[in-house]
Each structure stands twice: as structure tokens, then as C-alpha cells.
Amino acid sequence: MKVSVNGAEISLEDGLTLRDALDTAGVIAPEGATVGIVKGREEVERVTDSYWLNTTKGKLRIELIDTGLQAIWHEAVRQIPGLQVRWSDVAAVTFGPVSTRIAPSRRVEEYDRWEVAFGAGGFEADKSQIVFSRKRHSAAYGSPAENRGVFATVVGGKDLLGRLEIGDSILDVEPIVEWAALSDKMATQDLSLPLTDGMEIYTRFDVDLNESAPQGAEFFLAATRDGVFTVGGTSSSFASTDVLLGERIEFENREPRSEGAVTIRTSGRGLGRIFIYKADRTSIPGHSMVGKVRSGMDLVKLAESGMKLAVKVNPERIMLMGLPLKEAEEIAQVQGIGFEVEGHTGDDAVVVEQKPVTTMQILKERKVVVTSIPSDRMVAIELYDDLAPKTLDYFRHVVGLKEKPVGPLPVYFVYENTVLFKPAISATSYKEILPENKPDELVRAGEIGVTNQAAKNAGLVGVKLVDDTRYGPSGEKFLATNIVGRILEPDKLRSVREEETVYVLEVR
Known part of the structure; x- marks a missing residue:
């Protein structure tokens, strides 16, 4: 039988397994990574109820609503190219005129933001207009009674809707055609799975990074530094990861979020979340486009929350920190x-x-x-992700270990067998350090403690070089101490001095 592995066809004897196919192809899947399998496929062309309206200011995407007004739109769509803005105010912008067979009404109706409606200039159907609502408002547009004349909603390009003005026009309109893959797919980690002829196997997806987004590209490389994209959430249009959620990243590159686009949320809710798009969407200001999936999109489309997907990134990361x-x-x-x-x-x-x-x-x-x-x-450390995940979000952030393998810890105070560190980044105003993984009866030598919000010096980091049954590594009572990990080479701290900087290397 013949199967393909990451696009390369191989021949196998009948009855062999997924493991045999990977071995033959010379592919090693990372531990815990999901393998995608397509058993068969058939692609069909499907015209959606979505349209691109290309304007002089950019592209708008609308989606038709399931009403009788869809027929009016389909009859009028050929008249749309060339329509100009008839008026523009804070509530709405309209294009026209277009001849329709609507029955105008003089009623005042309420319209929500992003709704698209038919109106009638002078209450005459042959002078109809297309009204784009910019905000919730009431007006009498001469709209038909059915659904207040609303036949669509704006789903893409919302930011440019506010910039349209007299003199702008719709250059052309195009229905969005999607190729729907009708296929029998599955995701598995079972390498003993028997294979059948024609199966397509995907163990990874490949991403090409964008030169015009160097910071964002590095952000993606940091999030996938173990060669794995950890899926945090999915929808019909994207798969995302929250590995660096909350980390600040600057906006660099605005492009349409086409299928395979890799973007990072650079502002607002979801800051630091990385998205891979499974369907086309327009560009928006809060998403910086940092790369593009070159191959393996079938694996991304199979992804579900919690899965780990192997990823190969081009170019490979140049990270020298932590090396001899x-x-x-x-x-x-x-x-x-x-x-x-x-x-x-x-x-x-x-x-x-x-x-x-x-x-x-x-x-x-x-x-x-x-x-x-x-x-x-430079001191090697092991961190307790299972025991103190929330505190480690703070610790890695202030030390810089979320994106780099090595980070600085300035020495704040040294006394007896205790070394206190005050991170260079002050993050207690926006990072919570709630009590977590508190010691019970004993703090062992070398354990790393962070003062939690039960004490005044929240965020202080400490290490004790001897066992202690009374106080935590940061000098606080056990109630105010969160244990986040341990120093693997505690003897290196015996000679440190105040105002010195120690670098820590996280062993992963």
C-alpha cells in the first residue's frame, strides 16, 4: 500500500501501523504530540453567503442574513460596483443609488452597529441605498418592513467603516468561494494504529516567518521553542495558543488573516495570544501578522484544545543565551x-x-x-509547573524566562543562609500572586520561594541554603510563601554579594 507522510509518498506492506510509516519516513513525533490522519478526501466548491466589498479605503466583508431580502441583494449585486457614498455621519454611511423592488416604509426603525440594510432615497425603490450602521441608532431610511430592511452584517474591515466619507466608492464586489474538503479525518497519538492504502499522515506543520515582523517572529519562536504548538483554543476559523498569554508584544505588520496566517494579538483582551487561521478573515489593528503556514494545514484544522502539535519553523531560532x-x-x-x-x-x-x-x-x-x-x-533551576502555575506566570515574566532560556535575578539582600532577589521588572500591580504551594513543616535548602500577596513584600524572591522549619526562602512565614522550584546548584549562591546579578537557566 501507499501512504504519505508530511506530503512525501512512501510504500508499505499491507497491515503495517502508523509507527511503521513514521519509521520508514524517518520521522520522529515529539512525545505527546498529536498526529493527524486523512483517510480520504473530496473537495467541492461552495459559494458562501459572504461577500468582499472592495472600496477606495479597503475591503469590507459582509455576511448575508437568512431573510427574504437575500433575493433583493442577489438581484442588485451587479449594480454595486461604482456606487458612491451618498452621505456619511456618526451613525451610518450609505452607498447608492441602486434600483430594487423593495417596498419602502416611512417607519422609524432601530439599527445596531454593523448591520447592513436597504433604504430608499425619497422613499423610491429605484433610488435605493445600502446603509451601513456605525452605531446603535434610530432612523427612517425608507427601509422595507421585513427585518427593518437589514439583510447582512459587517464581519470584516470594521475599522475602515468609520473612515468612509463622501468621495469614496465601492470598486467591485466578489462572492467568497470556499473549497470545502469533504474528508474522513482523525487525530491520534496511537502509533499502533493500522493503516490503509491512500492515508495521508501529518506529524507536523511548517511555518515561514515574516521578515517585516522581527519581534513577533521571535515571539512565535519562543512560544514554540520545544518544537511544539500547544493548542489553547479553537473555533471554525482559527486554532490558538496561550503559552505567552499576557506578554506584551508590539504591533508590526498588518495583513489580511488568510488561511494559514499566523498572527499575535498585540492589544486588548487576549494580549499575547497566537492564532493560526483556518479560514480567511480581514486584517484588524490588534493582530500583527508574523508568519504563514507553508504545509501541514490539515493538522491545524484537526486540532482541538489541549492538543500538542509538532511545528517546524523557518528560519530556525538563533538563541545563544545559556550556551557555553x-x-x-x-x-x-x-x-x-x-x-x-x-x-x-x-x-x-x-x-x-x-x-x-x-x-x-x-x-x-x-x-x-x-x-x-x-x-x-549562572545557576540552573527546576520549576514546579504542576504545583505553582500562577506564581510561575509571575516569576517567568519578571525574570524573562517566558521567552528566553536565561534571565537575570539581581541580589537584593544576603543574610545568614538566605539570599533575597528583587526582580528588575516590577509586575505586582498587574500580576496576581495568590497563596499557592505553601510549605507545611519544612523548607528544604535550595528551594525557591516567592512572597505572595499575604505579605507586604509581595513579589520578592528568595533561596535558603539550609533547611528551615520556621520561615520561607524569601524570609516570610509559610503562609506568605509560595514555593515555585529549586536551585540545582545551591552552592553557587554561597559567595554572591548584594547588588550583584545572578543569571538563572531554566532546565526544561
Whole structure:
């Protein structure tokens, strides 16, 4: 039998399994990752009830409502290209005239934001107009009685609706045609699954990053640094991940959210959420387009919340932080990138910073400058995600571990066998640190504690170098202490001094 793995066809003996196919193709699926299988497909063309209206200010997308007015729209649609704005105010903007067979009414009706209605200039059907509602309001547009004349809603390009004015026009109108794949699909982690002839197997999807969005591209690389896209939510039009939810990211690139588009929410609710679009949507200001899925969209379309999807990103991330200096230099040489060092250059040197930070900028400039320190000033840590997830959201944020493997912890105070750290980023005003994973009878040497909101010094981080039965690592009573992880090399902290900076490396 013949099957395909990530688009490449292979031949197998009948009766073999998914594991056999992956082995033959030389593909290793990450642990816990979902594999998508298409057993058969048939594509059909389907004209939707959605239309693009291309205006002089950009594109509007409308979706027809299931009313008798749909027939009026279909009869009038050929007259739409060339229609000009007849009037524009804070409540609505109208285009016309267009000849219809509506029965005008003089009644005052209420219209909601984004509704699209037929009206009649002078209450004459052959002078009908298309009314786009910008806000909730009441008016007498000469609309027919059925559904107040409302036949559609604006679902895309809402931001440009407010910018249309006298002199603007609709250049053309086009129905949105979708190719619906009628297929028998499944998602599985069962590598013993028997295969049949013609099956398509998808173990990953591939993403090409956008050069015009270097910060956003790095954000996506950080979210997928383990080679996995963790699905946080899905809808009919997208799959998303919340791995970096809440992290600030600047808006860089506005493009239509076509199928396969990778965008990041850069403002408002859902800040930091990453989306992969399964269906076309227009661009909006709050979404920065950072990449495009090149292959493997079938796997994305199969995704459900909680699944892990393997992803291969182009270009691969250039992240030298946390590496021995010699290894970092070798990587730069292989990439043909100029390499400069600031700081310690001994055999024990490790990299803690790089400039530029983003992969795209490094590739563009063909040069990177790294800062290195002695390895005894970089401490490996293990974090307890299962025990203190909310506190770790704060800790990783203030230390910078959400997007980088290494982060700084400035030493605030050293006394007896306790080292206190005050993170450089103050985030207690917008990050909650509720009591979580509090110690009961004993704090063990090397455990990392964060003062929770039960005490005045919330957000302070501490480590004790000896066991303690009375106070937590940050010097607080157990009630005010959240244990988030442990130092793997506590002896490295015995010689630190106040106002010094220790770098921590998260072992994943």
C-alpha cells in the first residue's frame, strides 16, 4: 500500500501501523504530540453567503442574513460596483443609488452597529441605498418592513467603516468561494494504529516567518521553542495558543488573516495570544501578522484544545543565551554570522545576553554581540509547573524566562543562609500572586520561594541554603510563601554579594 507522510509518498506492506510509516519516513513525533490522519478526501466548491466589498479605503466583508431580502441583494449585486457614498455621519454611511423592488416604509426603525440594510432615497425603490450602521441608532431610511430592511452584517474591515466619507466608492464586489474538503479525518497519538492504502499522515506543520515582523517572529519562536504548538483554543476559523498569554508584544505588520496566517494579538483582551487561521478573515489593528503556514494545514484544522502539535519553523531560532561561549561561537560560524564577545572569555564562559535579540535581525545584520559571564554566576533551576502555575506566570515574566532560556535575578539582600532577589521588572500591580504551594513543616535548602500577596513584600524572591522549619526562602512565614522550584546548584549562591546579578537557566 501507499501512504504519505508530511506530503512525501512512501510504500508499505499491507497491515503495517502508523509507527511503521513514521519509521520508514524517518520521522520522529515529539512525545505527546498529536498526529493527524486523512483517510480520504473530496473537495467541492461552495459559494458562501459572504461577500468582499472592495472600496477606495479597503475591503469590507459582509455576511448575508437568512431573510427574504437575500433575493433583493442577489438581484442588485451587479449594480454595486461604482456606487458612491451618498452621505456619511456618526451613525451610518450609505452607498447608492441602486434600483430594487423593495417596498419602502416611512417607519422609524432601530439599527445596531454593523448591520447592513436597504433604504430608499425619497422613499423610491429605484433610488435605493445600502446603509451601513456605525452605531446603535434610530432612523427612517425608507427601509422595507421585513427585518427593518437589514439583510447582512459587517464581519470584516470594521475599522475602515468609520473612515468612509463622501468621495469614496465601492470598486467591485466578489462572492467568497470556499473549497470545502469533504474528508474522513482523525487525530491520534496511537502509533499502533493500522493503516490503509491512500492515508495521508501529518506529524507536523511548517511555518515561514515574516521578515517585516522581527519581534513577533521571535515571539512565535519562543512560544514554540520545544518544537511544539500547544493548542489553547479553537473555533471554525482559527486554532490558538496561550503559552505567552499576557506578554506584551508590539504591533508590526498588518495583513489580511488568510488561511494559514499566523498572527499575535498585540492589544486588548487576549494580549499575547497566537492564532493560526483556518479560514480567511480581514486584517484588524490588534493582530500583527508574523508568519504563514507553508504545509501541514490539515493538522491545524484537526486540532482541538489541549492538543500538542509538532511545528517546524523557518528560519530556525538563533538563541545563544545559556550556551557555553565556545558552543555559541561555533553556531555563529556555521551560520556565517559575525561574532563579538563582551565580558568574560575564559573556558568557563557562558552567554547570558545577545544583541540583536531577535533571529530576524541577526540574520539581517549578519552579526551578533554576546555578553558572557563565568559559569559560577549562572545557576540552573527546576520549576514546579504542576504545583505553582500562577506564581510561575509571575516569576517567568519578571525574570524573562517566558521567552528566553536565561534571565537575570539581581541580589537584593544576603543574610545568614538566605539570599533575597528583587526582580528588575516590577509586575505586582498587574500580576496576581495568590497563596499557592505553601510549605507545611519544612523548607528544604535550595528551594525557591516567592512572597505572595499575604505579605507586604509581595513579589520578592528568595533561596535558603539550609533547611528551615520556621520561615520561607524569601524570609516570610509559610503562609506568605509560595514555593515555585529549586536551585540545582545551591552552592553557587554561597559567595554572591548584594547588588550583584545572578543569571538563572531554566532546565526544561
